Amino acid sequence: MSYASIVVSLDTGPETGDRVRLAADLARRFEATLTGVAARRVPAPAAVNDFRDAEAIFAREEARLREELAQVRAAFEREAGEGVPTAWCSAAAHALAVLVQQARSADLVVVGRPGSGDADPGEMGVEPGPVLMEAGRPVLVVPPGIDRLRAARVVVAWKDRPEARRAVSGALPFITAADQVFVATAGAEARFEGAEDVAGHLARHGAHVTAHFLTCHARSAADEILRFAERQDADLVVMGAYGHSRLREWMFGGATHDALRTAPLCLLMSH
Incomplete structure (x- = not known):
C-alpha cells in the first residue's frame, strides 16, 4: 500500500511554506501527485447605497481574491520544487468545503495547526477538527515550524x-x-x-x-x-x-x- 494522491491545504499564513515542503517531500517519497488547495468566499457587500455600488464592491473583492490565490499558487509551486507531479485547485468558496471535496480523490490530506503566536491565516485557513470529521480520509496535522517528516x-x-x-x-x-x-x-x-x-x-x-x-x-x-x-x-x-x-x-x-x-x-x- 502507498499514497498515490496527497492533498495539502494552503492559506496566507506564515506556516504555509513549511507545510508545502513537508507535503512535497512525502509526495516524492511515495511517488504521489501533490494537489494544492486554496479557497475562501468573496464577502458580500454591506451598507451600500444601490445595486451599482454593491456590484462595484463585489468586483473589487473578486479581484483581491484572485490576487491572493495567485500569490498562494506561486508559493505552492515554488516550495513544491522539482520532481513532484502537482495539481492545483482554487475556488471562491468556503475553504473547508473545497478541501473536503478534494479529499474524495486523495489518499492523505495534509493540514496545519496554528501556533499560539501565529497570525490569523484568514478565511483560507482550516481548523484540523472539522477536516477530520468530514474528510473521510487520514489527515496529517502538521504543527508550526516543521517542514520535514522522516517518520523513522x-x-x-x-x-x-x-x-x-x-x-x-x-x-x-x-x-x-x-x-x-x-x-x-x-x-x-x-x-x-x-x-x-x-x-x-x-x-x-x-x-x-x-x-x-x-x-x-x-x-x-x-x-x-x-x-x-x-x-x-x-x-x-x-x-x-x-x-x-x-x-x-x-x-x-x-x-x-x-x-x-x-x-x-x-x-x-x-x-
Missing part, C-alpha cells in the same frame, strides 16, 4: 475503537517504511485493548514493531502517549479522532482537542 520512528496510540483501526489502516505506508513502530496504550485497561494483536498484524505487513502498556501518570492518556513518543524520539503519532461533528470537537481517552492543538510533532488521525 512511529508511535501508534492504540485504543480499540473503529477510529483507531481506520487510523492504522490509513497510516500503513508510514508504518511499513518506518525503522521502528511502537504500539502504545495507556491507562488502567491498557492490557485489554489488544495492542499485542495490532503489533502482530503490523508485523505481518513487514513492520518492525513492539507493543507497550503505559501507566498513566499524565493528566490524560493522550498526554501520556505524547510523552512516550518524545522518549522514543518519534516524530509521528498515529491515533484515532474521537468526537462529535456537530460540536466540532473530539476526545482521546479523557483528553480534549487541546492535546492535538499543542502536540509538538505530526499527528496522523482518522475519524
